[in-house]
Amino acid sequence: MSRRLLIVEDDPGLQSQMRWCFSEDLEVTVASDRDSALAALRRVEPEVITLDLGLPPDPGGASEGFTLLEDILRLAPMTKVIVVTGREDKENAVKAIGMGASDFYQKPLDADILTFVVNRAFRLAELERENRELVADREQGNNIKGIVASSPQMLAVCRTLEKVAPTDITTLITGETGTGKELLARALHDLSSRAREPFVAINCAAIPENLLESELFGFEKGSFTGATQSKKGKIENANGGTLFLDEIGDMPMALQAKLLRFLQERVVDRVGSVKAIAVDVRVVCATHRDVRQLIDSGDFREDLYYRISEITLDVPALREREGDALVIAQSLLKSLGKQMDRPNLSFSEDAMSAINSYPWPGNVREMINKIKRSTIMADSKRVTADDLELNDDLEIQDHQLNLRKVREKAESTAILQALQCCSFNMAQASRLLGVTRPTLYNLTDKYRIKTSSDHQVPD
Numbered sequence: 534m535s536r537r538l539l540i541v542e543d544d545p546g547l548q549s550q551m552r553w554c555f556s557e558d559l560e561v562t563v564a565s566d567r568d569s570a571l572a573a574l575r576r577v578e579p580e581v582i583t584l585d586l587g588l589p590p591d592p593g594g595a596s597e598g599f600t601l602l603e604d605i606l607r608l609a610p611m612t613k614v615i616v617v618t619g620r621e622d623k624e625n626a627v628k629a630i631g632m633g634a635s636d637f638y639q640k641p642l643d644a645d646i647l648t649f650v651v652n653r654a655f656r657l658a659e660l661e662r663e664n665r666e667l668v669a670d671r672e673q674g675n676n677i678k679g680i681v682a683s684s685p686q687m688l689a690v691c692r693t694l695e696k697v698a699p700t701d702i703t704t705l706i707t708g709e710t711g712t713g714k715e716l717l718a719r720a721l722h723d724l725s726s727r728a729r730e731p732f733v734a735i736n737c738a739a740i741p742e743n744l745l746e747s748e749l750f751g752f753e754k755g756s757f758t759g760a761t762q763s764k765k766g767k768i769e770n771a772n773g774g775t776l777f778l779d780e781i782g783d784m785p786m787a788l789q790a791k792l793l794r795f796l797q798e799r800v801v802d803r804v805g806s807v808k809a810i811a812v813d814v815r816v817v818c819a820t821h822r823d824v825r826q827l828i829d830s831g832d833f834r835e836d837l838y839y840r841i842s843e844i845t846l847d848v849p850a851l852r853e854r855e856g857d858a859l860v861i862a863q864s865l866l867k868s869l870g871k872q873m874d875r876p877n878l879s880f881s882e883d884a885m886s887a888i889n890s891y892p893w894p895g896n897v898r899e900m901i902n903k904i905k906r907s908t909i910m911a912d913s914k915r916v917t918a919d920d921l922e923l924n925d926d927l928e929i930q931d932h933q934l935n936l937r938k939v940r941e942k943a944e945s946t947a948i949l950q951a952l953q954c955c956s957f958n959m960a961q962a963s964r965l966l967g968v969t970r971p972t973l974y975n976l977t978d979k980y981r982i983k984t985s986s987d988h989q990v991p992d
Contacts, residue, residue, distance in 0.1 A: 536560065536655050539579040541570045541601065542617070543588055547642065551583065554644040555651070558877075565589075567601045574609060580658040581651055583638070585617045586625055595625045599632070606633045608967045611661065613654040665954075677720045680713065681864045683953065684854040690717075690846055697844050698724035703796065705781075705841050706819040708848030711898030714819040715779060717846060721817055722775040730774030735767045738783035746788055747804050750795075756805020768801050771814045781841065782822035782833060789834045796840045816841065851893040851900070856946060861897060862888045865904045866916065873908050880916050887918035945980040948973070957984060 537560045542548050548563050555561055562577050564570035566589050573579075582605060586598025598616075605614055616629040616637045626637040635657065638650050677691055697704060698721045706714045715734065722732045740748055747757075751766030768776055778784075784792065795801055796816065800809040818841045827833035851858055863880065870878045880888070893899055907920035947966065955961035963973040977984050 536581075537562070537577050537579040538651065538655075539564060539570065539573050539577060539582040541565075541582060541584045541588070543585065543592060547585075550642055550644075551647070554642075554647050567597055567604070570601055571604060571608070574605060574612075578609070579612065581613045581615065581654045583615045583617055583647075583651065584634075586622075586629070595622075599625075599629070602629060602632055602634060610964055610967075611658070611665075613658050615650055615654055677717075678723060679716045680720065681861045682854070682857055683860050683950065684849075684857045685949075685953075686849045687854050687857060690848060693844075694720060694846060695724060697721065697846075699726065701725075701815050703816045703841055703843045704818070704846060705824075705844070706817065706846045706848060707824070708819075708821065709850045709896055710821045711896030712848040712850060713897055714821075714848055715777065717848065718775075718777045718779075718817045718819060722777075722815070725775070725815065727774045727815055731771050732775050732777065733767050733771035734777040734779060736779045738780035742785045742788075745785065746791070749788070750791070750801050750803055752804035753806045756803075760805070763803070766801065766803065768795065768812055768814060769810065772812050774814065776814045776816050778816065778818045778841075780820055780822075781818040782820035782824055782827055786832065786834070789837050793834065793837045793840060796837075818842075851896045856950060858888050858891070858893060858900070859885055862900060862904060865901060866908065869901075869905055869908045875908055875911075877914050878908060878911060878916055879914065881918070883918045884916050884921055884923075887921060887923040891923050941980070944976065945982065948976055948980065948982055952982070952984070959984060 536558070538555065540548065540551050540561060540563045542551060542563065543565045545565075548565070552561055552563065560577075562573050562579065564573045570582075570584075574582075584598060584602060584605070586595035586602075587593060588597040588601065591597045602614060602616070605612060610633075613635040614629075614633070616626060616634045617640065618626045618629075618637060619640055622639075626639070629637060635654055636650055638647060677694065680687075680691060682688055682691060694717060704718075704721060706717055708714055718734070719732060722728060735748060737745065747764075747766065749766050749768055751764050751769055752760050754760055754763045778792075791802075795812075798809075799813065800811050802809055824833055824838055824842075828835050828838060851861075866878055866880065867876075870876050895902075903921050903923070904916075906922070907916045911917070911920045948962075951962040951965045952959075955965060959970055959973060963970045966973065968976070974984075976982075
């Protein structure tokens with residue numbers, strides 16, 4: 534991600550000199566007065582601003598500079614502002630620091646010192662951003678490895694998982710293909726007392742029916758042609774740990790009875806053996822199919838269903854997870870960019886819009902493929918909708934062109950995310966959004982957003 538600097542200076546000569554001080558990896562924007570500075574603040578969202586207090590219409594004083602400083606701190610309180618003053622103007626520098634500026638720099642211009650001060654401000658901004666992300670993860674309760682989530686729908690799943698994980702209760706994870714069911718199964722294992730023991734996964738749909746029984750339960754030497762030695766099955770290999778049965782809905786009916794006996798008695802009978810072997814495992818199952826429908830059609834045992842679904846985690850599709858698509862996409866771009874030696878990639882505005890609008894029928898798995906391709910194909914540091922191959926897949930609906938509805942939707946989503954980020958502290962959320970507390974209360978009333986953690990997503 535490129536670092537963005539805004540220089541607020543009305544002297545054209547000093548503008549040029551200050552631009553010259555910084556390397557090419559810095560994205561520099563220049564503004565010469567309060568109005569253009571505020572416009573650039575909204576457009577560019579710089580992490581660091583250098584602010585000359587002597588701006589028109591008061592170039593000889595500091596009133597306009599102080600007013601702009603107040604505006605910046607109100608609209609973008611996390612931005613680091615370096616106030617630029619004259620050598621004999623220490624009082625204004627002290628006043629600016631007291632108002633919330635992060636540092637000051639005294640003229641005349643010295644390229645080395647200015648670069649040092651600006652780089653220090655960028656480092657401070659980066660550390661604070663990382664700290665906010667860690668705090669947000671902790672507050673949201675999402676410490677599950679591999680799961681990126683900010684939506685109420687997915688955070689509810691994560692909270693349930695964390696409560697279930699320390700127990701040995703048999704769990705069924707349901708959801709569409711590509712929603713991350715195996716990641717959740719691994720999280721149940723990693724957050725349990727069995728974390729140091731084996732996690733053994735088997736896909737019931739990927740193994741031929743005639744081999745699945747021996748894969749699960751093992752076999753004795755000579756039990757069938759080719760069985761030259763005894764072999765443990767997956768269930769025995771998972772002893773002490775967790776057995777993950779993926780796509781349990783595709784398990785053959787004949788094998789379901791044997792699995793049911795194992796779940797009831799916790800013993801396995803190897804193929805060709807008459808000796809029962811006791812096994813201590815936690816069982817987690819997953820399927821993308823509607824098990825109730827399978828029961829009605831006679832393809833799945835109802836008694837087995839009740840055994841495997843003591844607790845059910847229903848993973849929502851990506852399109853149902855409010856705001857998660859872009860959060861996940863940015864996390865994937867960051868990690869895949871590092872893997873492919875392109876660490877400074879970011880999404881363009883059209884890419885972000887496309888990511889939010891696209892229905893993602895293949896869920897996170899499809900997103901991984903799209904972003905992996907775009908990481909390779911992007912011609913610049915900005916990944917576009919064309920790089921993601923999303924432009925051709927999107928159909929613009931009439932209601933998306935209603936500016937009022939789009940604005941209201943964006944506003945309500947931003948308010949929800951700010952409240953979640955601040956643990957529903959209205960004062961912090963209002964500062965984050967750049968509005969007053971009374972305005973925020975009016976907006977939460979307007980969109981019927983509850984101001985406590987038991988809120989619901991508005992229609």
